[in-house]
Amino acid sequence: MLSCPLKQTNEIDWVYPLKAHIRQAYGDDPDRYTEECNTLNRLRQDMRGAGKDSAAGRDLLYRYYGQLELLDLRFPVDENHIKISFTWLDAFTHKPISQYSLAYEKASIIFNISAVLSCHAANQNRFEDAGLKTAYHSFQAAAGMFTYINENFLHAPSTDLSRDTVKTLISIMLAQGQEVFLQKQIADGKKVGLLAKLASQASYLYAQAVEGVQENAQKGVFDKLWVQVAQVKHRFSSSLAQYYQALADDDANAHGMAVARLQAAEVDGKDALRIAAAFPSSVSPNSNLNSDTGACLTDASRKHLANVQERLAAFNKDNDFIYHQNIPAETTLSVIPKLPAAKAIPVSELYQGQDIQRIIGPDIFQKLVPMSVTESASLYDEEKAKLIRAEAENVETANGEMAASLDYLKLPGSLNILKGGMDQEPSADEGFRAWCEELAGHEPFGKAFEQLLADKSTINGFLDRCTKQLDMEESICEKMRSKYGADWTQQPSSRLTSILWSDIQSYRGAIDEASNSDTQLLNTARQHESDFDEMRSAGETDEADVLYQRAMQRAGGSRSRGRNGVTSPASPQEGSLLDDDYGEGGTTVPDQIAKVEDLLKRLSLIKRDRMQVLKDLKEKAQGDDISNVLILNKKSIANHESQLFRAELEKYRPHQNRLLQGTHKQTVLMKELTKAYGDLLQDKRVRSEQLRYENFTKQRNQVASKYKRVFQAFNGLVDGLVRAQSFYSEMKDTVESLEKNVDTFVTNRRSEGAQLLGQIERDKANHSGGQADRERDRLRDLMERMSMDPSSSPAKTSTSRPPTLSGPSQTHDPYSNKSQPPASSNYYPRPSSNPNTAPSLHSPAGLPRGYPQHSATGVTKGERMGEAGGVPSVNDPYNPMVYPFQSPLSPPPPGQGVYYHNHVQAPHHPYSQQAYPQNGQYSQQGYVPPPPPPGPPPPSQMIFGNPDMSHPSGPGGYAYHQPPRQNEGAATQQEQHDPWAGLNAWK
Numbered sequence: 001m002l003s004c005p006l007k008q009t010n011e012i013d014w015v016y017p018l019k020a021h022i023r024q025a026y027g028d029d030p031d032r033y034t035e036e037c038n039t040l041n042r043l044r045q046d047m048r049g050a051g052k053d054s055a056a057g058r059d060l061l062y063r064y065y066g067q068l069e070l071l072d073l074r075f076p077v078d079e080n081h082i083k084i085s086f087t088w089l090d091a092f093t094h095k096p097i098s099q100y101s102l103a104y105e106k107a108s109i110i111f112n113i114s115a116v117l118s119c120h121a122a123n124q125n126r127f128e129d130a131g132l133k134t135a136y137h138s139f140q141a142a143a144g145m146f147t148y149i150n151e152n153f154l155h156a157p158s159t160d161l162s163r164d165t166v167k168t169l170i171s172i173m174l175a176q177g178q179e180v181f182l183q184k185q186i187a188d189g190k191k192v193g194l195l196a197k198l199a200s201q202a203s204y205l206y207a208q209a210v211e212g213v214q215e216n217a218q219k220g221v222f223d224k225l226w227v228q229v230a231q232v233k234h235r236f237s238s239s240l241a242q243y244y245q246a247l248a249d250d251d252a253n254a255h256g257m258a259v260a261r262l263q264a265a266e267v268d269g270k271d272a273l274r275i276a277a278a279f280p281s282s283v284s285p286n287s288n289l290n291s292d293t294g295a296c297l298t299d300a301s302r303k304h305l306a307n308v309q310e311r312l313a314a315f316n317k318d319n320d321f322i323y324h325q326n327i328p329a330e331t332t333l334s335v336i337p338k339l340p341a342a343k344a345i346p347v348s349e350l351y352q353g354q355d356i357q358r359i360i361g362p363d364i365f366q367k368l369v370p371m372s373v374t375e376s377a378s379l380y381d382e383e384k385a386k387l388i389r390a391e392a393e394n395v396e397t398a399n400g401e402m403a404a405s406l407d408y409l410k411l412p413g414s415l416n417i418l419k420g421g422m423d424q425e426p427s428a429d430e431g432f433r434a435w436c437e438e439l440a441g442h443e444p445f446g447k448a449f450e451q452l453l454a455d456k457s458t459i460n461g462f463l464d465r466c467t468k469q470l471d472m473e474e475s476i477c478e479k480m481r482s483k484y485g486a487d488w489t490q491q492p493s494s495r496l497t498s499i500l501w502s503d504i505q506s507y508r509g510a511i512d513e514a515s516n517s518d519t520q521l522l523n524t525a526r527q528h529e530s531d532f533d534e535m536r537s538a539g540e541t542d543e544a545d546v547l548y549q550r551a552m553q554r555a556g557g558s559r560s561r562g563r564n565g566v567t568s569p570a571s572p573q574e575g576s577l578l579d580d581d582y583g584e585g586g587t588t589v590p591d592q593i594a595k596v597e598d599l600l601k602r603l604s605l606i607k608r609d610r611m612q613v614l615k616d617l618k619e620k621a622q623g624d625d626i627s628n629v630l631i632l633n634k635k636s637i638a639n640h641e642s643q644l645f646r647a648e649l650e651k652y653r654p655h656q657n658r659l660l661q662g663t664h665k666q667t668v669l670m671k672e673l674t675k676a677y678g679d680l681l682q683d684k685r686v687r688s689e690q691l692r693y694e695n696f697t698k699q700r701n702q703v704a705s706k707y708k709r710v711f712q713a714f715n716g717l718v719d720g721l722v723r724a725q726s727f728y729s730e731m732k733d734t735v736e737s738l739e740k741n742v743d744t745f746v747t748n749r750r751s752e753g754a755q756l757l758g759q760i761e762r763d764k765a766n767h768s769g770g771q772a773d774r775e776r777d778r779l780r781d782l783m784e785r786m787s788m789d790p791s792s793s794p795a796k797t798s799t800s801r802p803p804t805l806s807g808p809s810q811t812h813d814p815y816s817n818k819s820q821p822p823a824s825s826n827y828y829p830r831p832s833s834n835p836n837t838a839p840s841l842h843s844p845a846g847l848p849r850g851y852p853q854h855s856a857t858g859v860t861k862g863e864r865m866g867e868a869g870g871v872p873s874v875n876d877p878y879n880p881m882v883y884p885f886q887s888p889l890s891p892p893p894p895g896q897g898v899y900y901h902n903h904v905q906a907p908h909h910p911y912s913q914q915a916y917p918q919n920g921q922y923s924q925q926g927y928v929p930p931p932p933p934p935g936p937p938p939p940s941q942m943i944f945g946n947p948d949m950s951h952p953s954g955p956g957g958y959a960y961h962q963p964p965r966q967n968e969g970a971a972t973q974q975e976q977h978d979p980w981a982g983l984n985a986w987k
Helices: 015-026 030-048 055-072 102-122 129-152 163-188 192-218 224-251 255-277 293-323 347-351 354-360 371-409 413-418 430-439 446-487 498-527 529-541 544-555 589-622 627-632 641-682 684-769 771-786 861-868
Strands: 086-089 096-099
Touching: 015 030, 030 055, 055 102, 055 354, 086 102, 102 129, 102 163, 129 163, 129 347, 163 192, 163 224, 192 224, 224 255, 224 293, 255 293, 371 589, 371 627, 371 641, 413 589, 413 684, 430 529, 430 544, 430 684, 446 498, 446 684, 498 529, 498 684, 529 544, 529 684, 544 684, 589 641, 627 641, 641 684
Parallel strands: none
Antiparallel strands: 086 096
């Protein structure tokens, strides 16, 4: 047998170039892949020493080439990227060829794999079946490797890799594989017709090999001995084909044709023996042949020729004495049909074998995944996901159809009714138990409502006290105004207390609305009080089932109902449908129920099996990784990914078929179940029980609905009471603040009234003693005005000004302009340059700043002076009656104007959207305060009222307050009498 010699190569280094590329292209630490690079380097070193006729050498070549294929997917080894010089010697001419291409390295490795396979096959013992099978497979594998070289490496750099050379080698490998198969069939004693066809194909393949070998031998590529071997094999195979065809013709009674074929076989046999006899005894090492090759060929040719000649003599004798058939000429003989038995095994099929995968081992650089493989794997994952989603949707649809059908038939629940399930005590569901547990331990609502009532009474008490104080203050002020007339210059209370009255009214309205909400809550509590108590008791004693049964009895849903729907005492003789036997012919009710149950069980098994199959399908798809397949077939599937995906998805076909069969079985069983259950319901023995069940279900729903409403009412009460308590708490704080402001207002008004009353009393006392002095002053002022002397200036500008009393016992007039120059007044401030400046909240009087004083006559001082045609002098004393307050046409809207300090916003009503005035939002729209009166305002040291002072029990409760004068620290305070003591009789 002919075998191809191996190529030899020089040593190279993989480590440094690969690490450099990992650092540059992948951006990874190359030291992490030191072991992998060293492993690849060792593989190449081991491959260089592989023997040509050893399984170990073949496995080393297989593994190294497999790792090169995987390496090619990650590292571009060429002269532009990873530059490594691969030097290989020509297998026939031994000429060194160097290239930077990884394809050259792979082609050389494949060539050596083919050479090793051919050597391994040629050295097998073909007298044994195992040797014949190994040789047959190895020759085909070698032909497949050579074919891969011709198909994938177009531009061969060396002679041994050229297309013509490789094509000749393919013909030699296939011809020898055909010859080995023929030898196996001859040893097995197959029919001569089959043997003739196999030999004819071998002769044809050797004829092709002879042409290629002769051409390459002439070029000095192949050894000349290869030509002789190929010619001997060609003639020998042709002789065998004629020989076995002659035997077949003889069996077919074509004796003349058989003799002619034996004659042709003799001619070919003699040619084979002649060429074999000329084979030299010693062979060249380049021929890769054994020294006994010539002897073996000669011996085989001689034996075959002797056998042919023996058969020819016998057939000639038989034909001459017995058959007397004509012997046709050799040129007229028909061509023997060919039967190919050897074919080149593709590399893809060769590497898909388990043994080859074991030999190649895992991917050395599996941690570096190329992007192209990742993309292909992602596409395959999408195809798997589509398949899983489609099957999951089918399973969900089938389960949904089953559930819908069973729900429509009310199965399997209705079977319990038919089997006597209604005879059991009705038990409460989990929702009812949870409601009772929620009410357990909750106190009755009576104390909560009592607390609300107490809070409301407290708030109303605050508001009543505020109303009483404001009414009393206004009443006293008006009485004093009636008594003293124009001398009582205190402003009316109605204007100053409008905001206070508005707040009181708003708070009362809020309390009234809250009372309405409280009434609704109380009515709800009284309406469901008994239900609350029952559910609370059931939750505390864990007797929810007992309460539920009592409710069902009250609703008429106890088990004591008869089958006609009329309540009757429970009778032990009633039994169930399983015990009924009306003597009717046909199937009994228990048998029909058993049939329905059996169908339900079978449907449940189908559903369970379907879910398990779907689970197995998902698990299999999750663990399905075809990265290795994609890597090995990367180049072959460049344009055939969809085909590869379809082939890979075929592994899921058994699961899909099982799911489809389960759906079909479910459809059949559902039809049977519908028919069986329909027949069961048509039985008159079942109708009454069905009606009873419907009534029971209706009553159960009524009970559940009732207690659901009770539980909702309970939650509503709890929420409402919490909000009500929060509302009253906030409202209590608000009205307490309101009461403090009212107290402050009333105190300040009383203090102001006391000072005003003292001034009036002093004026009266001074009026009686100084009337003559005032008359003289009036005449003197009149004479000064009539005087034409410019140097003279009027000493007095107003005749209405009371005379000033001198002496240490004189009481200081707070409205006199003879006091020290005033600082900014807290009660009557000067106009500010910024109109938006907020009033101070620390005014002693606690009143809005800038309010004008009322006049008893309603005529302002400006009007009087306008009538006189003059302007008041700056020396005139301050008279609050000069600028009386003009009452507006309509009362101001509530919520406008700042009326007291420390105002607290009223809380919102918890059950309405009513809004209350916010702090700082009270401003009278359209109201422009008048300018300050002429002359200096009252001194800033004057304090209108002291919150800590005691109030006498005189009329109106006003106390006379003598403010301390800072400009007379050493002055002694005179004894004062109560100027209001004389008003008791007036009141």
